[in-house]
Amino acid sequence: MTVTKKPARKTAEEFIAAAPDAGRGGKPARRRVIRGHKEQLTLTIAPDTVDRVDAAAAKLGLSRTAWITLAINLQLAAAGG
Numbered sequence: 001m002t003v004t005k006k007p008a009r010k011t012a013e014e015f016i017a018a019a020p021d022a023g024r025g026g027k028p029a030r031r032r033v034i035r036g037h038k039e040q041l042t043l044t045i046a047p048d049t050v051d052r053v054d055a056a057a058a059k060l061g062l063s064r065t066a067w068i069t070l071a072i073n074l075q076l077a078a079a080g081g
Contacts, residue, residue, distance in 0.1 A: 010018070020031070033040040045053075050064075057067035 053067060054064055057064050060067065062070065
């Protein structure tokens with residue numbers, strides 16, 4: 001049987017500050033998943049909208065992701081961003 005030491009006790013503030021969603025200024029920290037040079041996002045979109053996106057992407061021979069990226073970039077360009 002291995003004898004181990006009890007871990008040092010943390011104060012409540014230290015415990016909370018060490019949480020993955022502690023963040024700064026009361027806002028939760030943003031978890032980022034980077035794949036290559038892109039950031040992975042999770043979106044919730046109505047099923048009928050997804051069907052329309054898939055149909056539009058298929059007409060252009062694009063994946064859903066490529067079509068959404070194109071649409072976002074077109075909107076950002078139109079907004080001057």
